[in-house]
Structure formats: structure tokens, C-alpha cells
Amino acid sequence: MTRSPLILAWRRFAQNRGAVIGLAILLVVVIVALLGPTLMPQSPWRMVGRPFLPPLTDGALPLGTDAVGRDVLTGLVHGARVSLMVGLVSTMVALLIGVPVGALAGYFGGWVDDALMRFTEFFQTIPSFALAIVLLAIFQPSLFWIILTIAIVSWPPVARLVRGEVLSLRTREYIEAAILSGQTSLQIIIRQVLPNALPPIIVLASLMVATAILLESSLSFLGLGDPNVMSWGYMIGAARTVLRTAWWLSFIPGIAILLTVLALNLIGEGLNDALNPRLQRREE
Amino acid sequence: MSLLSIRDLAIALPKGADRPHAIENVSFDLAEGEILCIVGESGSGKSMSANAVMGLLPEGVNPVKGSVNFEGGDILGLPERAMQAIRGRKIGMIFQEPLSALNPLMRIGAQIAEVFEAHGLLTPGERQRRALELLREVHLPDPEKAIRAYPFQLSGGQRQRVMIAMALALQPSILIADEPTTALDVTTQAQILTLIEELRQKRGMGVIFITHDFGVVADIADRVIVMEKGLIVEQGAVDDVLLRAKHPYTQKLVRAIPGITAGEKQDFEAAPVILKVRDLNKTFTTGGGWFKAPRVVHAVNKVSFDLRTGETIGIVGESGSGKSTCGRCIVRLIEPDGGSVEMGGVDMAMLKGAALRSNRKRIQMIFQDPFSSLNPRARVGRILTEGPIAHGTPRREARERARELLELVGLDASAMKRFPHEFSGGQRQRIGIARALALDPDILIADEAVSALDVSIQAQVLDLLADLKTRLNLSMLFITHDLRVAAQVCDRIMVMQHGKLVEIGPAGKVLSEPEHPYTRSLLDAIPGKAYEQALKQVVEAG
Numbered sequence: 001m002t003r004s005p006l007i008l009a010w011r012r013f014a015q016n017r018g019a020v021i022g023l024a025i026l027l028v029v030v031i032v033a034l035l036g037p038t039l040m041p042q043s044p045w046r047m048v049g050r051p052f053l054p055p056l057t058d059g060a061l062p063l064g065t066d067a068v069g070r071d072v073l074t075g076l077v078h079g080a081r082v083s084l085m086v087g088l089v090s091t092m093v094a095l096l097i098g099v100p101v102g103a104l105a106g107y108f109g110g111w112v113d114d115a116l117m118r119f120t121e122f123f124q125t126i127p128s129f130a131l132a133i134v135l136l137a138i139f140q141p142s143l144f145w146i147i148l149t150i151a152i153v154s155w156p157p158v159a160r161l162v163r164g165e166v167l168s169l170r171t172r173e174y175i176e177a178a179i180l181s182g183q184t185s186l187q188i189i190i191r192q193v194l195p196n197a198l199p200p201i202i203v204l205a206s207l208m209v210a211t212a213i214l215l216e217s218s219l220s221f222l223g224l225g226d227p228n229v230m231s232w233g234y235m236i237g238a239a240r241t242v243l244r245t246a247w248w249l250s251f252i253p254g255i256a257i258l259l260t261v262l263a264l265n266l267i268g269e270g271l272n273d274a275l276n277p278r279l280q281r282r283e284e
Numbered sequence: 285m286s287l288l289s290i291r292d293l294a295i296a297l298p299k300g301a302d303r304p305h306a307i308e309n310v311s312f313d314l315a316e317g318e319i320l321c322i323v324g325e326s327g328s329g330k331s332m333s334a335n336a337v338m339g340l341l342p343e344g345v346n347p348v349k350g351s352v353n354f355e356g357g358d359i360l361g362l363p364e365r366a367m368q369a370i371r372g373r374k375i376g377m378i379f380q381e382p383l384s385a386l387n388p389l390m391r392i393g394a395q396i397a398e399v400f401e402a403h404g405l406l407t408p409g410e411r412q413r414r415a416l417e418l419l420r421e422v423h424l425p426d427p428e429k430a431i432r433a434y435p436f437q438l439s440g441g442q443r444q445r446v447m448i449a450m451a452l453a454l455q456p457s458i459l460i461a462d463e464p465t466t467a468l469d470v471t472t473q474a475q476i477l478t479l480i481e482e483l484r485q486k487r488g489m490g491v492i493f494i495t496h497d498f499g500v501v502a503d504i505a506d507r508v509i510v511m512e513k514g515l516i517v518e519q520g521a522v523d524d525v526l527l528r529a530k531h532p533y534t535q536k537l538v539r540a541i542p543g544i545t546a547g548e549k550q551d552f553e554a555a556p557v558i559l560k561v562r563d564l565n566k567t568f569t570t571g572g573g574w575f576k577a578p579r580v581v582h583a584v585n586k587v588s589f590d591l592r593t594g595e596t597i598g599i600v601g602e603s604g605s606g607k608s609t610c611g612r613c614i615v616r617l618i619e620p621d622g623g624s625v626e627m628g629g630v631d632m633a634m635l636k637g638a639a640l641r642s643n644r645k646r647i648q649m650i651f652q653d654p655f656s657s658l659n660p661r662a663r664v665g666r667i668l669t670e671g672p673i674a675h676g677t678p679r680r681e682a683r684e685r686a687r688e689l690l691e692l693v694g695l696d697a698s699a700m701k702r703f704p705h706e707f708s709g710g711q712r713q714r715i716g717i718a719r720a721l722a723l724d725p726d727i728l729i730a731d732e733a734v735s736a737l738d739v740s741i742q743a744q745v746l747d748l749l750a751d752l753k754t755r756l757n758l759s760m761l762f763i764t765h766d767l768r769v770a771a772q773v774c775d776r777i778m779v780m781q782h783g784k785l786v787e788i789g790p791a792g793k794v795l796s797e798p799e800h801p802y803t804r805s806l807l808d809a810i811p812g813k814a815y816e817q818a819l820k821q822v823v824e825a826g
Contacts, residue, residue, distance in 0.1 A: 173657035174667075176617050177719060180649055181671030182641040191670070195661045 012274040019270020025263035029256075033084045036077035044078040044230040045070060052246050066235070066249050067242055075230050076256055082231040083260065086147055086216040087209040093151035095205060098158025103189050103197075105159070106166025117163070120156045128153035132215065136224045143226045146219065150212050161204055165197035199275030203268050210264035217257055232257050286313035287490040288337070288458055293350035293360070295329075295336055306332045306345060307514040314458065314490040319481075321493045321501045321522075323537075324511035325738035326709070330494050333511075334460045336360070337492075338377055339367040354458075373403055376451030380463040382443035386435040392419070392446055393431035399453040418449040422479060440603075441472035445479065452483065459483075460492045465500065469602040469765065474809040477504055496738060498541050499768075499812025502526055510534045526815060527822045538819070540743040541768070541812075550775060551790075552595040558759050559591040559614070559647075559727055564623035564633075566606075566613050566783075583609040584620070585783040591727065596753065596760040598774030598791070600767060600806070606783035607763050611729045614761070615647055616640065627727070645675060648720035652732035654712035658704040664690075664715055665700035671722050682722075689718040693748060710741035714748065721752070728753075729761045734769060746773055767810055771795055779803045 013019055042048075047069040048061065055064040055072070063072040105116040123131070132153045139145035169175065170193060178188045217233025219225055225234050232253040239249030293310040297303065307329040314320050324330040335341050337352055339362065352360040359370060371377075379385045387395060396415035400406045406414065412431070419427035422445040435443055444464060451459055461480065465473040481504055484491055495501060501508055501522065508525040510518040510533065518531040529535045566584040583606045591597055599607045613620040616632060625632040630643055651657035658667055668686035673679060687697040693714040704712055713733065720728055730749065734742040750773060753760060764770050770777055771791060778788040779800065787800040798804045 173651040173653060174659045176612075177649065177651065177657060177716075178659075178670065179617060180615055180644055180647075181674060181719070181723060182645055183670060183674045184641070187674065192659055192662075196659070 009274045013270050016270040016273055018266045019273075022263040022266025022270065025259055026267060029080055029084065029260050029263070032077055033081040036080060040074050040077050042071075042074060044075040048074075052242075054246075055248055055252070063252055064248065066239060067246070072235075072249065072252055075235050076232070076253060078230045079232040079235060079253065080256070080260075082143070082229050083213050083216060083233075083257070086143070086150065086231075087213040087264075090147045090150035090154065090212045090216075091205050091208045093147065094155040094158055094208060095201070097151065098155035099162050099194070099201065101155075102159035102162025102164075103166050103194060106163040107170055107185065107189055107193065109167075113163075116159070120159045123153070124156045124160075129215070129218065132219060133222070133224065136219060141224055141226055143229055146216060146224075146226060149219075150215050154208055154212065154215075158201070158204060158208075161200055162197060165200060166193055169193050169196055199271075202275065203272045206264055206268035206271055210261040210268075213257065213261060213264075287316050287318075287354070288314040288492075289353040290333070290337070291351045291353065293333065293336060293352065294348050295332055295341065296346055296348045298344040303514065305348075305514055307336075307511075310350070310516055312509055312516070312519060314492060316457075316490055317484060317488040318506045319484060319491040319493055319504050320507050320509065321495060321505035322509045322511060323495055323498065323501055325496060325537075325740065327513070328511040329514040330511050331462055332514075334377075334462055334492055334494055338371055338375060338460065339364070369403075372399060372451075372456065373454045374456050375458045375460060376454070376456040377460045377462070378444070378447045378451050378464045380466050382440065382447045382467075383435065385447055386443060388435055390434075391431070392433050392435070392438070395446070396431075396450050396453055399450050403454060405454070414453070415449075418453055419446070421452070421483070422446070422449045424449070439472075440468050441475060444468065444472075444476055448476075448479065448483070452487075455487070456489065458490045458492065460494075462494045463496070464493075466495070466497070470767070470811075471602065471805060471809040473500070474811065477811065480504065497811065498526065498538065498739070499810065499815070502812040502815030510537070523818075527819055536740060540740045550594075552592040552775060555592040555594055557590045558593045558627065559761075560624075560626040561590070561614065562588045562624045562626070564588070564610065564613055564625065565621045566609055566618060567621055582606075582783040584613055586623070587780075587783075587785045588623075589778060589785065589788060591759050591761065593726075593759055594753075594757055595776065596762055596774045597788075598770035598777045599761060599763045599780060600765065600770050600777060601780035602765060602806075604782075605780040607765075607780045608731055609783075610780065611649070611731050611761060611763050615644060615649060615729060617649075642675070645723045646725050647727040647729065648723055648725040650713075650716050650720050650728060650730040650733040653736055654709045654716060655736075657716050658712055658719075660704055662703075663700065664702055664704065667704070667715065668700075668719055668722050671719065675723065685722065686718070689721055690715075692721070692752070693718045708741075709737055710745060713737060713741075713745055717745075717748065717752070721756070725758070727759045727761070729763065731763045732765065733762075735764065735766065742769070749773065767795070767806060779806070 048071045049058065049065045049069050051065055051067050051069045053061060053065040056062065057064065061071050061073070063076065066072055101116050101120060105113040132149050135149045135152065136145065139149065175188060175192055178192050216225070216231060217236065220231050220233030221237035221240070223237060225231055235253040236250045239246065243250055291311050294308045295306040297306050310333055312320070322330045322333060336347055347360055350360065351358040355374070393412055393415045396418060397408070397411035400411045400414065416427055416431055419430055424430050424442060424445050430438065430442070438446065465476050468476065477500065480491065483489065493504065505522045508519065508522050509516055510525065510531065512533045518525055518529065518534045525534060526538060529538055564584050564587045568581045568583050569578045570581070587610055589597065599610060601607045609618060612618040614625050614632065620633055623633060627643070627646060632643060635643055665683060665686060668689060669679065669682040672682040672685065686700060690697050690699050695711060695714055704715070707715065734745050737745060746769065752758065762770065762774055774791050776788060777791045777794040779786050779794065779802065781802045787794060787798065787803050794803060795807065798807060
């Protein structure tokens, strides 16, 4: 009977209760992000009621309204889409930069490694949040640039991780066999090395989505977000002046961020356990 | 009265394992001052029996039946705290890999002292003094200096001596040794065996010695237990078991041990030279900085030889002798510093890029570790076809050929769709051989290709290699540390020491009348030679 490593990994993942809960929460967030705007087609910026309406007082506005009378629930639903998209797309871009840099540095070593790693360190030595603020101050605060900024400040750990993995993988005998069989370096990196470096990359990526969501929220909180887009961070930022009189305006989007990030972390941990080769061997 | 008596022991494996019990119906006694060897192939449960005695079973694996009687009580399933008092103090244990069994950040002296500390014995000053005495007792060279050394500063054999010193620290009445010499060179192995023998006599300890090597068994055992798939198939005095084996499994194992006398060898003097290696050189430079001269190691030092078509040359030597580096330099997995490797008029050492890739097709390698030599995420079909496809063979043709190759190496064509982890070590090595053959090479380099395999599997793989060699008219460089294996498969043997080729000649001659003293010391260190003679007499007597 042929069972691919993927199926085995899924079985181990499914045994981890925390990871399954995380996956369930994330699925709800994803469904809200995908369907929400269709179910609540009105703009989150429209004023619909009196300002500072507390939650659970009006059946039509279950989560109340904010300082200018906008519906908090609509904001939350539309914000889910922005937060998730920023998290996913920026992580993807960060992987697109970090994986090739790390793989080339680790595989070729020598001066290639030196050059690429010094370049990486250049980004690592600047505090990432400060760099993000500076970059956004230079760029326009649109969604495109926010995503790019987050990607630029978050790719170095990916490059480091991939380099380390590749360094240990490239001494394996199957890599030597691939060299002997006449495959080119590029083929070997893509077909032999990277698939085996994938597990830790996946784990890191799941955590990076969470970090990216937090980073976007922090930037929006500081008012560096896209002013045309309703995001969870913007909602918290806008409500910070009324924290003492209307605490729920910060609390509700805060909970949304907390749950999403927590879900992603649980998934990351579950993936780590499921893809860990040591545990895998024990089961065999 | 016996020191340790195990009765009817059974250990259950977790659900989903290949068999319900790791070991079953295991009963044996260990007398004072006796060396009892447990032999068997991997997965036979030999280590499991010892771990059960020490209460060191992995999670999910539990004893379900039987008793382990020691000092008048059953110690099986004793609570952890009670076992801690027995471990080390009453029963000592040494392991296969001394490097991972020692703490890399602690000095040797402190690690030995820790054994006393763990049991709350002696004062710190006395502990150090005892540590020094112990190091002397295990004949560690320069014990005053060694006590302040870190594990990485010692050689493998020295580390194993430290492990033995730690195991003996509290004067246990039983020493359990789990494959203690498997990771060591043959000359070091001989020294460690002598040491264990000496300590046994001096201290009257009972020793349980777990090994897969019948030569070692023949040299040190008083009694032998042979295990197969968790069952004891035969036990008795060493001569009875090894020379007059009753159980077919024992007979099979004994027969599978290659002898050190060279078999029938062909003379290839007249055959054309296919690989001409001249003055091959490789140095490794480590360390060095602004104030320190770097350490230079001559891994391969001016090695020259000719390989003739159809011939097998064995490259033998201990670890660090440069034999593997030599093989890797020839195929340019390691860049040689100098010299030439001529194959069909082309100097492999000079080629670059695409020319190197296309010429390398003719010379392929079989690797040592069947677990790391196959990409765990690729199905066998892909593993076997990647090479030919990279050289321009159409996919369909390559897959057809892969099926043929699998049958050639004795596997079913259905293996194409499976992943490496679904195969046993021997089967994986067959896949590795099929991969090497996929490019129709003229020369095979086998780097310790059978070292990681059990002896019966080893014999099968060696037979397969011999068969393929004649069928496909291959020439072979066979790199090994095992002189028995070299004797069996090689036409000529070349001995390397410290990167230098010290002796090369026909296998029979090198093994029976070695010229170089180093070759002689290697031959002398092989365990079980007296036994081999005895076995031959028994066989001849019918």
C-alpha cells in the first residue's frame, strides 16, 4: 500500500487538537473574508446610526457603532479580507525573495554565500518596524506598498532558515547522486533540495502570516495604513482616543486579531509536529 | 547462582508495528564473570532485551510478561526511582556511538565525577581522584591530560574508553555493552575487546555484549544467544553455537560471513586500462587565523593506479585514511588539487560544466547509507528516471528502462510507484544500485556500499554486484573498511593510510603475504580468525 508522506503528515496534524481548533478558526475567518462583503455589501465607511452605540443594544447593529456612527460589524467583516490578504500576499512575496536567496547561498557557498548573506544582514540589522515606517513614509500608503513593505522587512529570516536547511541537505548522498547523474545545479535545487527543505519553510510561513497581520495592524494603528481600506488595525487606531469611554471599539477588532493570530500560531505548531521528520520516523 | 536471570520476558510493541511483540519468550541467565553475547540482525530485538533490563524502553513499548531477576528480586517494571539506584551502580551500560553518549560541553573528568555525584557518593576531591584512576584502568593514554579534555579532542576509541570508565565507576556487577565497537576501526575494535576481556577477568563482572559481528562473538564470548524476529532461536556455549549450529537461521548467518581468504580471482593484466589515475592530490585546510597556522591534512597524497576493464579494485583503510575522498575526487564530487583522472582519453579532472556532466555518465557511484542516499520525497520511479531524462532520454523510454533495472536488481516493477521509506535497507541499496546503472556506466564506485547492511543482506547485495559486474562487463572501485568483504569481491586490493597508497596487489597476495606493516596490522586486528580456521576444519570434516 502506498501512502505518500503528505497523507501521513495530515494524519498526524489531525491528531493535534490545538491545530485542528486553529484550522477551524482560520476557516471561519477565511469564509467571512470571502463571503462577508457579498453578504454585507454596504460600505464600511457609511454612517448608519448614532455614534458610540454600544454592542448588543440594537438588533440591526449587533456590535454597535464607532465614533462617527459607522457599523462595527461591517468594518470587522471587510477588515477580515484586508488583514488576511495582507498576511498571505506579503508572506508569499517574502518567500519569493527569501527562498531563492537562501537556497543559492546555501547551495553554492563561497563568495555567493558571503555576498547574499551580507545583503541579508543589511536588512536584519535595521529594526524591522522602524524600516517599515521609513519605507511607508517614502512610498504612498496604498495597499500595494503596504504589502511590499511588510514583505521587504520580513524576508531575511526566511533566507536564513532556507540557507541553513540547504547547507545540511546538500551533503546528503542523494544530492551527490543527483550531481553524478548529470542534473544541473538549478534542477537539483528545485527537484532535490527544496522539497526536502519545505517542512520548516511551511511552518515559518504560517507564523509569518500572523506576524504580517500584526504588522499591518500596527502600521494602520499609527495611521500609516491605506486610508481607503477598512482594516482591523485602523479600527483600533481610530478608537484609541476613546479607549476609556468606548473600550469595545478597540476591544472587538483586537479580539479578531488575537483569534486569527492565535489560530495561525496553533496551525504553525501543528504543522511543525506533523512535518517533523523525527516524529515521522518514530511512527514508522 | 546466576547474577541475572531473565524468565519468559515479552515486550509489546505499539499497535501498527510489523509484529505484536518486540521480544517474546526470552529466557536466559548470566553468570558471574561470564561474557554473554546476544547476536542477531537489525530488528531482531537484541537491544530491546538489554534495554528492558535497564528499564530504558522507549515510550509506548512495555513489558507484558516475564521477570528479570537480579539480586534476589524482580526488577522488571520497578518504579523509576528504584531503577535509578540500580542503573550505573549495579548495572553499567555502554553504547554504540561514544560521541553522542558524552556531553560535548563537559570535560571528561567532570563527566566521570558526575556519575558519583548522581548517586551522592564521595567528596568532589575524591571524585576527581577516582576519575583519574578509572582512566588509568581503561588504559587511556596520558590520563592526567585526558581528564581535562573535552570529548571532541579524543578519538573514537578513546571516547569509548571514557564511556567504559564511566560505566565502571561504581563497580557494577553487570556491564551491558550495546554494539560498543561497531562505530570503530578494526584495530581500535581489537583494543577495546581486549580491554573488556581484561576488565571482566579483573573485576569478575558479568558482561552482556550485543553485536551483529560473529567475528567479535567468536573472540570474546563464553556463551551466545542468537535472536531472530524477537525470539531466541539458539543459545549455548560459543563453540557449540558457532561451529555446530543447529538452527537453520544460525547456520544461514554463519554461512553468510565472508572469509578473509580471497576467492577465485581473475587476472586482468591483459585487459585494457579504463581508468588511469595519476598523482591524485587533495589537501584539506582547517582552522587558521591571524595568529595561528592552519591545520593541513593530506587526505589524498599522490595516489596513482590503473583500473582495467572488468576488474574490481578494493580500496581499504581505516576511517580518515582518505579512501572515500579518493573515490569522490575521481568523480569530482570533491575537487582534486592536482593529478589526472583519465578515462577513455579524457582527463576528468580538467572537465567543466556540460562536458563534465556528460562524461560523468560513464562513472557512477553507489553510496553507503541506504537511508540518506535516496530522496525521501521522490517516488522510486522518479529517482531512477531523473538521470537519464537529464541526459536527454525521452520520459517514456526512461520509465521503461527503470522497470527493467528494478527487475535486474531483484525488485518488483511495482516499486516504481512507492517511496523510499517503504523499503528495507537492503532493498533501498538495490534501488541505489539500479540508479547507478540507469546511465549505463562503465565504472562503478561503491563507497562502503554494504557496510550499513546486516550480514545476510550484505551477502545478497554482494552477490548481486558480482552478477551485474560480469553481465554488464563493469569495472569497479570498491571502497570498504572491511577486509573480509574486500577479500570476497576484489581482484586487486589497494591499502591506504593517511592519504597515501601503501600497498597494491592481487587480493590473494595482499591478504596472505602483506608487504607493508600497516596492512599486516589491519589483518591481525580482524576478529574471529581462529574461529574461521576452526570452522573450516569442521566443514572439511563434514
